[in-house]
Amino acid sequence: MSPLDTATGPELTRRQGGITTSAWVLLTRRAFLDARIRTIVFVYVFALYAYIQPRGYRSAYPTASQRQAFADSFETNRGLRLLFGLPHHLASVSGYTAWRVGGVLAIAAAGYGLVAAVRATRAEEDSGRLETVLAGPVSKRTVGTAALAAIGIGIALLWVAEFAGLVLGGLPAGGAAYLALATVSVIPVCAGIGVLAAQLAPDHRTASLLGGVLIAVLFLLRVLADSLNGLGWLRWVTPLGWAEQLRPFAGAQPVVLLAPALATLLLLALAARLAATRDIGTGVLSSHDTADARTRLLHSTTAQAVREQQGVLIAWAMSVGVFLFILGTVAKSISPADISKSLDKDLAKLGSGAITSPTGYLAFIFIFVAVAVCAFVCGQVGAAGQEEAEGRLETLLALPVGRRRWLAGRLGLAAVAATALALTAGLLAWAGASTGSAHVSLPHLLEAGANTLPVTILFLGIATLAYATVPRIGQVISYGLLAVAFLWQIVGSLLAAPQWLLDVTPFAHVAAVPTEPFRAVAAIVMVVIGAALMLAALVWFDERDLAHD
Amino acid sequence: MVWRMGTAIRTHGLSKRYGATLALDSLDLEIEQGEVYGYLGPNGSGKTTTIRLLLGLHRPSAGRAELFGVDAWRDRVAAHRRVAYVSAEPFLWPSLTAGETLDFLGKLRASTSGVPSIQSPRVDLAYRDRLIEQFELDERKKVRALSKGNRQKVQLVAALATRAELLVLDEPTSGLDPLMEMVFRECVQEAKARGQTVFLSSHILSEVEALCDRVGILRDGRLVEQGTLAELRHLSAQTVDVTFSGPLPELAPLQGVHATRTGPQTLRFELAGSAGPLIDALAGHQVATIRSRETSLEEIFLHQYDTSPEHVPS
Incomplete structure (x- = not known):
């Protein structure tokens, strides 16, 4: 049993000074554990997928000339960019891996961020458990930051999983760390979208739907930017594009990390403002609480x-x-x-x-x-x-x-x-x-x-x-x-x-x-x-x- | 198995085990049609488990339950045609209004009741409108905007309006204010007058005392006491308070009588059996007043739970 397990409610109220910290730690831990199955599945997929790609490339294209032939034909193929994004240096293991791993896992990361955020915030709220928590000596702010911290732990784990998979697959550690960072940079932005949707929608399912539609649009923008001439600038308006602009293994541009960082802060600040104005269990866009009876489909x-x-x-x-x-x-x-x-x-x-x-x-x-x-x-x-x-x-x-x-x-x-x-x-x-x-x-x-x-x-x-x-x-x-x-x-x-x-x-x-x-x-x-x-x-x-x- | 006509609920050796926990231990119940049966027990004693088994929501680990002679697990749908249920927690659809919810629940009942041989409770619309008025329900409000008490009222109106032969009520008044609780009591009394059977699980003792013909007390998954209120009272001590005008007498210890001093001039006697020996013993002393009172259900109930586990009656 960890020391945390003993810090129950009455304990907290007794230790006046440490209330906020302990409650925050407990809430973070709870939020993280609630998401553990989902996190484990994603960690597994990230590690395995990152490991398989460089291995597979080496075995499928063992010689330099084969790799060059592959690169020549694929760097110009626009169809595959739908899933994998813009390719660079496909004749190298690292360039190929960055294309295959970065593109696909960034999409998975987007989904992870949205689901994690809506579940940890709005679904928790809709279940009624949040009211019980807030009835204690705990503020909304503490609950909110604890939920975000739990998502943060999830992001760290996914980063470790992808990094480990890439390194075991034979990629250099430095580049692997940066590629994994580029992938997970999508998560906080999409989590921000999720948190914002959670403030707007009348319930958590609608919030997921709203966030899902928005992320689908962001994905579509990335696809168009990568597939069509003259639309490359669209990469700058979507987090999936930023992950590409970070250019792992293709002349890294870490300054682009500012984009997801700023976007996340902006989304969270907006969400915090909205959160302060609304009641628990309702959304800013809540529909009316009364309505005439519609007896159709009952x-x-x-x-x-x-x-x-x-x-x-x-x-x-x-x-x-x-x-x-x-x-x-x-x-x-x-x-x-x-x-x-x-x-x-x-x-x-x-x-x-x-x-x-x-x-x-x-x-x-x-x-x-x-x-x-x-x-x-x-x-x-x-x-x-x-x-x-x-x-x-x-x-x-x-x-x-x-x-x-x-x-x-x-x-x-x-x-x-x-x-x-x-x-x-x-x-x-x-x-x-x-x-x-x-x-x-x-x-x-x-x-x-x-x-x-x-x-x-x-x-x-x-x-x-x-x-x-x-x-x-x-x-x-x-x-x-x-x-x-x-x-x-x-x-x-x-x-x-x-x-x-x-x-x-x-x-x-x-x-x-x-x-x-x-x-x-x-x-x-x-x-x-x-x-x-x-x-x-x-x-x-x-x-x-x-x-x- | 001999089946008496007119039995609404019958369970035989009904047991339910969840993993290592025995939630219900070999329950034998027999509730006649037209009876209002109070089912008492503290939290976690197995009341809700019993109801889930009666409604075929959970599968018995052993034994069986029957509603009107129909197996509650095997023939759920047939059994439910004659039953209406109110759960302790109102689980409804947040996006429907109260009125739409009543409409939906009513239609579900009507659409599946096409078997002519079985009397199926149909919603009595005039009665439903009256209930909506009595419970002061705002039909236009969406369920998500209703308080727990108001959601509970939706459930109650939906169940009562069916005029089902058997009402299974699991802590139906949780969340209701005292006025609405009175409305609820009137409705149950009306239902009883109409010959409906009511299975009322509760831990509000005054409610059970006011409504029920018979009471069963559940403890740790076992039915420890059952009978009419009069029978239950007979089982437990009655209390006699005696005030003396002279000095307090020295009474010899009496079999089955426990005496305590409750004031300068008064003694309280708790009797396990007949009051005769006490009356004999008091003769010749300067008695000013004798007040005897019936034991309340609360006292019976607390008495049941005061005893340490070794004393559980078998």
Whole structure:
């Protein structure tokens, strides 16, 4: 037992002088421990991903001439910049690593910062626990800075994880430290966005949504800056761009660190001002507390779930739609018209299909659409789980409402909404491509959208079974498996792993439609497995105790 | 198993274990239709666990529970057609208004009650409007803007308006002000007059004393006492205060009587059994007043919990 464990409430009030410090330490520790599972997953992914990239590059391109050939063809390819950002010195291990690791992990870091901030501040507040804390001799300020300190510890751990992975992967310590710093520099800014959203939104879910949409916009700006000529300046308006401008292993510019530092301070100062003006549990943008009755969509639990989730659905559809429209318009200018067959093979090693035509580029984009739609259904199962965790499911199930019927309704909603999302992506990619005068047929892009659904059904099954069997950590498991499956897809082939190991990830079985033909057998297998997992989950769910905090 | 018609709740050897903790130990209950049953016990004694088992929210580790002869775990949906429930914590949807919540909960009941052979409680809209008025509920307010007491009222109105044959109430008045508590009591009395069965879990003793026909006392997951208030009173000591006009007498020790001096002229006698021997002993002394009073439920309850664990009646 640490000395902290003994410093309980009455102790604190007795030791007049040390109150604030001890409470602050306790609160920081509590906030950090609440986030431990999420932090562990991210630490693991950061370390592993940073380790694999330099190793994989060395084994895939052992000679200098191979590396040069690789660099020559890839430094000009704009399609891959979507995920990895702007490349420098791809003929060197460090340059390659900075491109592959920096780009991807910065996006993960952005998500981490947002979620960590909203959970540690607003979700804690909405749970009612904060009122208990504030009733004691503890100020709002102490609670706020403790939550930030806990996020700070998380940032430090992620930095250590990436640094260690890079050094073990064979990179020089100094450069590795700087690259890891560039990656994690995104976290405080996105945490700042999260804290600000937490002040504005009426509840923590809306805050996550608001922050998520904003970060998606920042990501899109980075993509446009990296992909299109003349838009490079856009890198200066997004934290993901700053991480690139720090230029790890490409003539480091540490002065750029001022940008994330200032942005974070600005966001936090703004959030602190707003926090001082609002009441606990309400947002600055809170909607009215009274309203006329709207009795639409209240006739069943599923209908009411549609009503509860409609904001989430609209935000997802809009984000995906805007993304695909913009990427559709630039598809023609990004994909080089004539590209060699050998480059095609090299691209395949990156697990990204052939990005050699507007159609090929869009097919590549739809891998991300598949990941996004999978994440969406995991989130829908998570929202259903939230009903149980927060006790409302008990209210429902004390009525003549069947458990299986309730869960099946939520799964149906997730599946229908995922279908709508996937087809929206296809439709708007087509609209974008047509606007950019790239000739891709609408049926082909709708097919590309629909092609993301079998793997989505598989992940819906995984998420549902995880929720049914271990409700408390189901969401961490489903998101974690999704992240691992996707990362394996983008690193596995580079490592020259045996085929059976590559085939482990479901994304290996998603054809790059419309460039490749739809793989019907793989799709049927994934749908069948997904459906079987859902059935198992329904049976299990019917037999277990309800859980809530 | 012999099933008597007219039993609303029956449990047999009902037990629930959470890991190493035995939350409920072999509970046998039988509650008749039309009865108002008070379920007493301190925090953590297993009241809410019992209710979760009765509603099929948790699975019994052993034994079974039946509502109107229907298995509470296996046939949850059928059992719930005749039941309405109010939980101790109101868990509702923050974005719905109070009125929308009542509408939603009412529709869920109606939409799943298409089985003609089973009497299903449907929401009595006129009664609901009356309840909304009695509980002074603002229907237009969103749940997130309601205080705990007001959210509790939403739950109460939703449950009472169904006129369900069985009302399962878990500390239903937590968060209600005294005026609203009186409204609640009237509603329960009305429900009783209509022949509804009420299972009232509470630790507000005056409420139980005012409403309940029978009372069960739970302690550490076991039902330690059960009976009508009169029966329970009979079990425990009654108190007799005697004031003397002359000097305090020296009384010989009596079997089952415990005497303490409570004033210069008064003695208090606590009796375990009949008052006869005490009356005999007092004869011939200068007694000014004798005041005897019934033991309150509070005294019975505290008496149950005063005893150290070794004295738990089996």
